[in-house]
Amino acid sequence: MYLQTKIKVTAVFVCAVFACVFLVPKGMMQTQTTTPQTVTAGQKFKNIKVLNDMPVDQLGKVMNIFSASLGVNCNYCHEGEDFEKDGKREKETARNMIKMTLGINKDHFNGRPQVTCNSCHNGHEQPTNVPNLSPVEEPGRPAQPTTKPTVDQIVDKYLTALGGTEKLGKITSLAITATRVEPNGKTTEPEMIWYKGNKYLSMTTYGKDVVTERFDGTEAIKTIPAHDITLKPDEAERIKREAELFSPANLKTIYPTMAFNRVDRIDGREVNIIVATTKSNIREVLSFDVETGLLARRTTSTPTMFGRFVYQVDYDDYKVVGGVKMPMTVKYSMPNIRWTRKIIEAKVNAPIDDAKFR
Ligand code: HEC
Ligand code: HEC
Numbered sequence: 001m002y003l004q005t006k007i008k009v010t011a012v013f014v015c016a017v018f019a020c021v022f023l024v025p026k027g028m029m030q031t032q033t034t035t036p037q038t039v040t041a042g043q044k045f046k047n048i049k050v051l052n053d054m055p056v057d058q059l060g061k062v063m064n065i066f067s068a069s070l071g072v073n074c075n076y077c078h079e080g081e082d083f084e085k086d087g088k089r090e091k092e093t094a095r096n097m098i099k100m101t102l103g104i105n106k107d108h109f110n111g112r113p114q115v116t117c118n119s120c121h122n123g124h125e126q127p128t129n130v131p132n133l134s135p136v137e138e139p140g141r142p143a144q145p146t147t148k149p150t151v152d153q154i155v156d157k158y159l160t161a162l163g164g165t166e167k168l169g170k171i172t173s174l175a176i177t178a179t180r181v182e183p184n185g186k187t188t189e190p191e192m193i194w195y196k197g198n199k200y201l202s203m204t205t206y207g208k209d210v211v212t213e214r215f216d217g218t219e220a221i222k223t224i225p226a227h228d229i230t231l232k233p234d235e236a237e238r239i240k241r242e243a244e245l246f247s248p249a250n251l252k253t254i255y256p257t258m259a260f261n262r263v264d265r266i267d268g269r270e271v272n273i274i275v276a277t278t279k280s281n282i283r284e285v286l287s288f289d290v291e292t293g294l295l296a297r298r299t300t301s302t303p304t305m306f307g308r309f310v311y312q313v314d315y316d317d318y319k320v321v322g323g324v325k326m327p328m329t330v331k332y333s334m335p336n337i338r339w340t341r342k343i344i345e346a347k348v349n350a351p352i353d354d355a356k357f358r
Contacts, residue, residue: 038055038056039055039056040052040053040054040055040056041053041054041055041056041058041059042054043056044056045059045084046084047084047085047086049095050095050098050099050102051098051305054304054305057232058304058305061302061304061309061335062304062305062306062309064309064334064335064336064337065116065117065118065304065306065307065309065335065336066094066117066306067335067336068118068123068335068336069116069117069118069121069122069123069335070117070121070123070124070125071121071123071124071125072125076090076125077090077091077094078091097117101115101116101117101306102305113303113304113305113306113307116306116307117306118307139265139268141262141263141264141265142263142264142265142270143263144262144263145263148260149260149272150260151258151259151260151274154260154272154274154288154293155251155252155258157288157293158248158251158288158293158294158295159248159249159251160293161292161293161294161325162248162294162324162325163320163323163324163325165249167323167324168247168248168249168324169249170322170323170349171322171323171324171348171349172196172197172349173194173195173196173197173348173349173350173351173352174193174194174195174196174246174346174347174348174349174350175192175193175194175346175347175350175352176191176192176193176194176195176343176345176346176347177190177191177192177343177344177345177346178190178191178192178193178341178342178343178344179191179341179342179344180204180339180340180341180342181339181340181341181342182338182339183338183339189204189205189206190204190205191203191204191205191341193341194352194356194357195243195246196352196354196357197217197246197247198215198217198243198244198246198247199214199215199216199217199243199354199357200213200214200215200239200242200243200246200357201213201214201215201356201357202214202242209224209225210225211223211224211225213239213242214239214357215239215240215242215243215357216357216358217243217357219236220235220236220237220238220239220240221239222235222239234282234300234302234309234311237278237280237282237300238300238311241254241278241284241298245298248295254278254279255276255277255278255284255286256277256278256279257276257277258274258275258276258277258286259274259275259276260272260273260274261273261274261275261285263290264287266287266296266297266314269289269290269291269296270289270290270291271287271288271289271290271296271297272287272288272290273285273286273287274286274287274288282300283300284298284299284300285297285298285299285300286298287299292318294315294318294325294327295315295327296314296315296316297312297313297314297315298312298313298315299311299312299313309334309335310333310334310335311332311333311334312332312333312334313330313331313332313333314330314331314333315327315329315330316328316329316330316331317329321346321348322346322348322349326343326346327343328342328343329341329342329343330343
């Protein structure tokens with residue numbers, strides 16, 4: 001198949017692109033689906049016996065949710081890339097588990113996906129049915145402030161912590177050299193990233209092959225060698241947000257609705273949590289470090305029949321570049337897909353031709 005013959009990539013990369021690329025079913029690559037009724041996995045994939053009614057767009061996400069819930073790779077249930085092939089005991093067990101899970105939710109939770117593979121498996125092949133005898137005490141939720149901070153206070157503190165709107169306004173473009181570090185910590189790929197206004201381009205090099213993501217101000221596009229990709233709406237949104245967030249001073253334009261939710265903790269540090277909604281009605285959760293004011297985490301998710309497919313970005317290691325603070329380490333996490341972008345060099349206001357983003 002294409003994957004092995006034309007492009008030699010790390011297993012991790014294969015996983016990372018599977019969700020968005022290889023799971024585009026045959027015949028859908030070129031066709032624009034404008035039909036209002038949802039195309040199902042049963043209609044588009046070859047050997048679907050239990051997930052027949054699931055919207056086709058969910059299949060890739062759900063397979064990654066299965067893998068992450070059990071702490072396994074695709075190969076645990078599949079042989080190589082012949083995903084339609086049956087024969088593995090685990091795939092058959094998984095079909096029974098799918099039926100069981102859907103049944104529990106139908107019978108007890110009005111069909112809402114409250115019980116998922118992860119509810120029982122929690123990252124393990126074999127669920128544990130006895131309580132842990134030496135539980136680690138979890139620190140409870142931090143004390144909530146008597147007067148809730150306002151969104152304005154949190155956003156203003158963030159912009160001040162970055163260096164202030166005046167300095168932020170002077171930064172019109174950014175050229176970044178980075179490395180993408182895969183979850184094993186050893187495999188790395190070089191990355192180049194450019195920002196200008198609301199435009200974004202990233203180029204990640206896997207051996208001889210380059211994968212690009214871009215936003216030209218209107219449309220998000222992803223390319224991988226010799227393949228056309230139709231991005232799913234949530235994938236296009238992610239690239240678009242990457243572009244928009246180059247200008248943090250526009251935070252309130254990017255998210256017209258923002259509301260303080262609570263104080264919580266990330267890695268022991270207290271954060272102010274804001275629930276924000278974009279113009280296109282995408283809900284994101286923004287966590288700002290209470291002490292430093294800096295953005296620590298951004299989370300969004302897409303619903304599936306087996307729970308939310310969470311997309312999380314962690315910002316860390318802020319350094320001053322061109323007079324303003326920027327995160328030098330950015331960690332991206334989704335079920336079964338993770339990588340870290342480590343910034344090596346960032347050049348501020350270098351001339352960048354607009355054509356680059358097209
Ligand atoms: C825990 C088991 C399990 C894991 C792990 C798993 N799958 Fe699946 N996969 C299944 C089952 C079961 C089906 C068939 C569902 C059905 O019959 O409705 C399936 C079907 C598929 C199909 C549809 C094939 C077709 O044309 O009929 C694709 C594609 C697929 N999986 C890809 C993947 C990828 C990629 C991964 C890793 C990210 C993965 N799967 C991980 C169990 C698994
Ligand atoms: C209500 C709890 C529960 C849920 C929900 C659940 N499982 Fe399981 N699963 C189990 C238990 C318990 C076992 C072990 C059964 C045994 O050992 O006989 C198991 C075993 C399995 C196995 C076989 C593991 C092995 O070592 O052979 C697979 C594969 C599996 N589950 C996949 C899934 C998938 C995929 C989902 C979500 C669609 C899921 N399970 C949801 C409880 C659950």
